[in-house]
Amino acid sequence: MKAIILAGGLGTRLAEETTLRPKPMVEIGGKPILWHIMKIYAQHGVTEFIVCLGYKGYMIKEYFLNYAMHMSDLTVDLRSGTTKIHRNACEDWQVSLIDTGELTMTGGRLRQAMQYLGEDDQDFCLTYGDGVSDCDIGAAIRYHRQHGKLATVTAVRPASRFGMLDLDGDSVATFAEKPMEEGGWINGGFFVLNKGVRPLLGNSDACVWEREPLEHLARQGELKSWFHDGFWQPMDTLRDRQMLEAMWENQQAAWRTWH
Numbered sequence: 001m002k003a004i005i006l007a008g009g010l011g012t013r014l015a016e017e018t019t020l021r022p023k024p025m026v027e028i029g030g031k032p033i034l035w036h037i038m039k040i041y042a043q044h045g046v047t048e049f050i051v052c053l054g055y056k057g058y059m060i061k062e063y064f065l066n067y068a069m070h071m072s073d074l075t076v077d078l079r080s081g082t083t084k085i086h087r088n089a090c091e092d093w094q095v096s097l098i099d100t101g102e103l104t105m106t107g108g109r110l111r112q113a114m115q116y117l118g119e120d121d122q123d124f125c126l127t128y129g130d131g132v133s134d135c136d137i138g139a140a141i142r143y144h145r146q147h148g149k150l151a152t153v154t155a156v157r158p159a160s161r162f163g164m165l166d167l168d169g170d171s172v173a174t175f176a177e178k179p180m181e182e183g184g185w186i187n188g189g190f191f192v193l194n195k196g197v198r199p200l201l202g203n204s205d206a207c208v209w210e211r212e213p214l215e216h217l218a219r220q221g222e223l224k225s226w227f228h229d230g231f232w233q234p235m236d237t238l239r240d241r242q243m244l245e246a247m248w249e250n251q252q253a254a255w256r257t258w259h
Contacts, residue, residue: 001048001141002121003041004113007034007129008054008100016238022056024129025063026241029248032063033235034129036255038093043258044137046125047093050116052100052109061097100205107207114198126191131234132244132255135190140226144192150222151197151214156188156232185225188232231255 011023018026024034038049053060073087096116100109110126117124123144125137135154144152187210200213207213217223231254235241247253 001046001124002050002117003038003046003048003125003127004050004052004110005034005037005127005129006052006106006109007060008052008057008102008104008109009130010055010102011130013236014238014241017241018055021059022054023235024051025056025059026235028132028235028241028244029253033132033244034060036132037127037129038095039091039258040132040134040255041125041127041137042091042093044141046137047091048096049093050096050098050113051129052098052113054100054102054104054109057097057099057102064095064097104205105208107201107209107211107213108205110209111198111201111203111207112205114195114201117195121195123192123194126193128189128234130236131189131232133188133190133228133232134230134254134257135188135228135232137190140190140228141192143226144194144224147224149224150194151217152192152224152226153214154188154190155185155225155227157184157229158186158232185227188228189234190228192226 005024007022007024009023011018014023014026017023025032027033028036034051041047041049051060068085068088068090069083071089072085075084075086077083098113098116100112104112123141125141133156135156140152140154197213197217200216201207201209214223233240233244233255235244244253
Protein backbone atom coordinates (compact mmCIF):
# COMPACT_ATOMS: atom_id res chain seq x y z
CA MET A 1 0.00 0.00 0.00
CA LYS A 2 1.15 3.55 -0.76
CA ALA A 3 0.78 6.71 1.31
CA ILE A 4 0.14 10.11 -0.24
CA ILE A 5 1.48 12.98 1.88
CA LEU A 6 0.26 16.55 1.34
CA ALA A 7 3.42 18.63 1.75
CA GLY A 8 2.88 21.72 -0.38
CA GLY A 9 1.15 24.28 1.85
CA LEU A 10 2.53 27.69 2.77
CA GLY A 11 2.59 27.08 6.55
CA THR A 12 1.85 30.73 7.32
CA ARG A 13 1.10 30.13 11.02
CA LEU A 14 4.66 28.86 11.45
CA ALA A 15 6.22 31.78 9.60
CA GLU A 16 9.21 31.87 11.96
CA GLU A 17 10.35 28.64 10.29
CA THR A 18 8.57 28.56 6.94
CA THR A 19 10.05 31.75 5.53
CA LEU A 20 13.19 29.65 5.05
CA ARG A 21 11.84 26.17 4.26
CA PRO A 22 8.60 24.31 3.65
CA LYS A 23 6.73 23.29 6.76
CA PRO A 24 7.33 19.52 6.30
CA MET A 25 11.07 20.23 6.43
CA VAL A 26 10.91 21.90 9.86
CA GLU A 27 13.00 19.67 12.10
CA ILE A 28 12.19 17.75 15.25
CA GLY A 29 15.22 16.07 16.80
CA GLY A 30 17.36 16.97 13.81
CA LYS A 31 15.02 15.33 11.28
CA PRO A 32 12.21 16.93 9.22
CA ILE A 33 8.73 16.25 10.55
CA LEU A 34 8.08 14.70 7.12
CA TRP A 35 10.66 12.01 7.97
CA HIS A 36 8.91 11.35 11.31
CA ILE A 37 5.58 10.87 9.52
CA MET A 38 7.14 8.46 7.04
CA LYS A 39 8.71 6.48 9.91
CA ILE A 40 5.25 6.16 11.50
CA TYR A 41 3.87 4.63 8.30
CA ALA A 42 6.91 2.43 7.71
CA GLN A 43 6.47 0.91 11.18
CA HIS A 44 3.19 -0.49 9.85
CA GLY A 45 4.59 -1.76 6.55
CA VAL A 46 3.75 1.26 4.37
CA THR A 47 7.05 2.14 2.69
CA GLU A 48 6.01 3.64 -0.67
CA PHE A 49 5.28 7.35 -0.54
CA ILE A 50 3.92 9.95 -2.96
CA VAL A 51 4.80 13.39 -1.61
CA CYS A 52 2.82 16.33 -3.00
CA LEU A 53 5.12 19.34 -3.32
CA GLY A 54 4.30 23.02 -3.60
CA TYR A 55 5.87 25.84 -1.60
CA LYS A 56 9.68 25.52 -1.72
CA GLY A 57 9.25 21.96 -2.93
CA TYR A 58 12.76 21.91 -4.38
CA MET A 59 14.11 21.70 -0.82
CA ILE A 60 12.24 18.45 -0.23
CA LYS A 61 13.59 17.11 -3.53
CA GLU A 62 17.14 18.05 -2.56
CA TYR A 63 16.74 16.41 0.84
CA PHE A 64 15.81 13.04 -0.63
CA LEU A 65 18.27 13.27 -3.53
CA ASN A 66 21.10 13.68 -1.00
CA TYR A 67 19.62 11.43 1.68
CA ALA A 68 21.67 8.35 0.81
CA MET A 69 24.90 10.33 0.98
CA HIS A 70 24.00 11.86 4.33
CA MET A 71 23.10 8.46 5.79
CA SER A 72 26.19 6.62 4.57
CA ASP A 73 29.86 6.20 5.30
CA LEU A 74 31.64 6.98 2.05
CA THR A 75 34.92 7.75 0.35
CA VAL A 76 35.13 10.51 -2.26
CA ASP A 77 37.94 10.43 -4.82
CA LEU A 78 38.43 14.12 -5.52
CA ARG A 79 40.46 13.56 -8.67
CA SER A 80 38.08 11.18 -10.42
CA GLY A 81 34.88 12.47 -8.82
CA THR A 82 33.81 8.94 -7.91
CA THR A 83 32.18 8.02 -4.62
CA LYS A 84 32.30 4.71 -2.81
CA ILE A 85 29.63 3.95 -0.22
CA HIS A 86 30.81 1.72 2.64
CA ARG A 87 27.77 1.60 4.89
CA ASN A 88 24.28 2.63 3.88
CA ALA A 89 21.87 3.30 6.75
CA CYS A 90 18.95 4.38 4.55
CA GLU A 91 15.45 3.13 5.10
CA ASP A 92 14.00 0.79 2.47
CA TRP A 93 11.58 3.37 1.08
CA GLN A 94 10.44 4.42 -2.37
CA VAL A 95 9.63 8.12 -2.52
CA SER A 96 7.92 9.85 -5.45
CA LEU A 97 8.18 13.65 -5.31
CA ILE A 98 5.41 15.33 -7.30
CA ASP A 99 5.17 19.06 -8.10
CA THR A 100 1.49 19.87 -7.55
CA GLY A 101 1.66 23.68 -7.61
CA GLU A 102 2.34 26.24 -4.93
CA LEU A 103 -1.27 27.47 -4.64
CA THR A 104 -3.06 24.17 -5.29
CA MET A 105 -5.59 23.15 -2.65
CA THR A 106 -5.62 19.79 -0.87
CA GLY A 107 -8.13 18.13 -3.20
CA GLY A 108 -6.20 19.29 -6.24
CA ARG A 109 -2.98 17.88 -4.84
CA LEU A 110 -4.66 14.57 -4.07
CA ARG A 111 -6.09 14.39 -7.61
CA GLN A 112 -2.66 14.93 -9.15
CA ALA A 113 -0.98 12.42 -6.84
CA MET A 114 -3.48 9.68 -7.61
CA GLN A 115 -2.02 9.46 -11.11
CA TYR A 116 1.01 7.80 -9.53
CA LEU A 117 -0.92 5.00 -7.87
CA GLY A 118 -0.50 1.61 -9.50
CA GLU A 119 -3.28 -0.47 -11.03
CA ASP A 120 -3.26 -2.72 -7.97
CA ASP A 121 -3.48 0.21 -5.53
CA GLN A 122 -7.24 0.13 -4.99
CA ASP A 123 -6.77 1.41 -1.42
CA PHE A 124 -4.18 3.91 -0.24
CA CYS A 125 -3.33 6.14 2.71
CA LEU A 126 -3.48 9.92 2.81
CA THR A 127 -2.13 12.32 5.42
CA TYR A 128 -0.77 15.81 5.94
CA GLY A 129 2.92 16.67 6.20
CA ASP A 130 2.73 18.40 9.57
CA GLY A 131 1.30 16.09 12.24
CA VAL A 132 2.45 13.08 14.25
CA SER A 133 0.60 10.40 16.18
CA ASP A 134 1.00 6.94 17.69
CA CYS A 135 -2.12 5.74 15.87
CA ASP A 136 -2.10 2.16 14.65
CA ILE A 137 -1.99 2.64 10.88
CA GLY A 138 -2.22 -1.10 10.30
CA ALA A 139 -5.40 -1.35 12.37
CA ALA A 140 -6.94 1.58 10.48
CA ILE A 141 -6.18 -0.13 7.16
CA ARG A 142 -7.75 -3.38 8.34
CA TYR A 143 -10.84 -1.53 9.56
CA HIS A 144 -11.15 0.26 6.22
CA ARG A 145 -11.02 -3.01 4.30
CA GLN A 146 -13.56 -4.63 6.61
CA HIS A 147 -16.27 -1.98 6.29
CA GLY A 148 -15.89 -1.67 2.52
CA LYS A 149 -16.75 2.04 2.25
CA LEU A 150 -14.82 4.53 0.14
CA ALA A 151 -13.13 6.44 2.95
CA THR A 152 -11.92 6.14 6.53
CA VAL A 153 -10.82 9.09 8.63
CA THR A 154 -8.95 8.76 11.91
CA ALA A 155 -10.93 10.58 14.60
CA VAL A 156 -8.85 12.02 17.46
CA ARG A 157 -9.42 14.05 20.58
CA PRO A 158 -7.43 17.32 20.47
CA ALA A 159 -5.65 18.55 23.55
CA SER A 160 -6.64 21.94 24.88
CA ARG A 161 -3.96 24.62 24.50
CA PHE A 162 -4.70 25.94 27.98
CA GLY A 163 -4.41 24.55 31.49
CA MET A 164 -7.77 23.72 33.02
CA LEU A 165 -9.11 24.41 36.50
CA ASP A 166 -11.26 22.01 38.53
CA LEU A 167 -13.48 24.40 40.47
CA ASP A 168 -15.50 23.96 43.65
CA GLY A 169 -17.54 27.15 43.74
CA ASP A 170 -14.92 29.90 43.62
CA SER A 171 -12.23 27.63 45.08
CA VAL A 172 -9.78 25.78 42.86
CA ALA A 173 -10.03 22.09 43.72
CA THR A 174 -7.35 21.03 41.21
CA PHE A 175 -4.87 23.05 39.20
CA ALA A 176 -3.67 21.35 36.01
CA GLU A 177 -0.69 23.08 34.42
CA LYS A 178 -0.68 20.76 31.41
CA PRO A 179 -3.38 20.79 28.73
CA MET A 180 -6.19 18.33 29.21
CA GLU A 181 -8.34 16.59 26.64
CA GLU A 182 -11.46 18.23 25.34
CA GLY A 183 -14.55 16.20 24.64
CA GLY A 184 -15.11 16.25 20.89
CA TRP A 185 -13.63 14.20 18.09
CA ILE A 186 -11.96 15.88 15.11
CA ASN A 187 -10.32 14.92 11.82
CA GLY A 188 -6.89 13.58 12.77
CA GLY A 189 -5.59 13.66 9.20
CA PHE A 190 -4.75 9.98 8.79
CA PHE A 191 -7.04 8.69 6.03
CA VAL A 192 -7.43 5.36 4.27
CA LEU A 193 -9.14 5.78 0.90
CA ASN A 194 -10.37 3.80 -2.05
CA LYS A 195 -9.68 4.93 -5.61
CA GLY A 196 -13.41 5.45 -5.95
CA VAL A 197 -13.01 8.91 -4.36
CA ARG A 198 -11.38 10.21 -7.57
CA PRO A 199 -14.60 11.50 -9.28
CA LEU A 200 -15.33 13.66 -6.24
CA LEU A 201 -12.13 15.66 -6.79
CA GLY A 202 -13.19 17.10 -10.15
CA ASN A 203 -10.52 18.64 -12.38
CA SER A 204 -9.73 21.86 -10.57
CA ASP A 205 -6.70 22.63 -8.45
CA ALA A 206 -9.05 24.72 -6.29
CA CYS A 207 -10.78 21.60 -4.92
CA VAL A 208 -10.54 21.41 -1.13
CA TRP A 209 -10.57 17.79 0.08
CA GLU A 210 -11.99 18.71 3.50
CA ARG A 211 -15.05 20.43 2.04
CA GLU A 212 -17.25 19.08 -0.76
CA PRO A 213 -15.51 15.69 -1.28
CA LEU A 214 -15.60 14.70 2.39
CA GLU A 215 -19.03 16.28 2.89
CA HIS A 216 -20.36 14.27 -0.07
CA LEU A 217 -18.84 11.04 1.26
CA ALA A 218 -20.48 11.68 4.63
CA ARG A 219 -23.89 12.39 3.06
CA GLN A 220 -23.68 9.16 1.04
CA GLY A 221 -22.67 7.06 4.06
CA GLU A 222 -19.27 6.34 2.50
CA LEU A 223 -17.13 7.92 5.26
CA LYS A 224 -16.32 5.90 8.36
CA SER A 225 -14.39 6.93 11.47
CA TRP A 226 -11.61 4.92 13.02
CA PHE A 227 -11.22 6.17 16.59
CA HIS A 228 -7.79 6.86 18.06
CA ASP A 229 -7.72 7.86 21.71
CA GLY A 230 -3.93 8.07 21.99
CA PHE A 231 -1.33 10.69 21.15
CA TRP A 232 -1.92 13.12 18.28
CA GLN A 233 -0.30 16.49 17.70
CA PRO A 234 -0.16 18.80 14.68
CA MET A 235 2.69 21.28 14.26
CA ASP A 236 0.75 24.44 13.47
CA THR A 237 2.70 27.01 15.45
CA LEU A 238 6.17 27.66 16.86
CA ARG A 239 4.83 26.63 20.25
CA ASP A 240 3.81 23.25 18.82
CA ARG A 241 7.24 22.79 17.28
CA GLN A 242 8.97 23.62 20.57
CA MET A 243 6.73 21.20 22.47
CA LEU A 244 7.46 18.35 20.04
CA GLU A 245 11.18 19.12 20.20
CA ALA A 246 11.12 19.00 24.01
CA MET A 247 9.28 15.67 23.95
CA TRP A 248 11.89 14.24 21.59
CA GLU A 249 14.82 15.53 23.65
CA ASN A 250 13.30 14.13 26.86
CA GLN A 251 12.64 10.74 25.23
CA GLN A 252 8.90 11.25 25.64
CA ALA A 253 8.02 11.29 21.94
CA ALA A 254 4.89 9.13 21.98
CA TRP A 255 4.78 9.00 18.19
CA ARG A 256 8.16 7.23 18.05
CA THR A 257 6.70 3.73 17.68
CA TRP A 258 9.61 2.46 15.58
CA HIS A 259 12.82 0.89 16.88
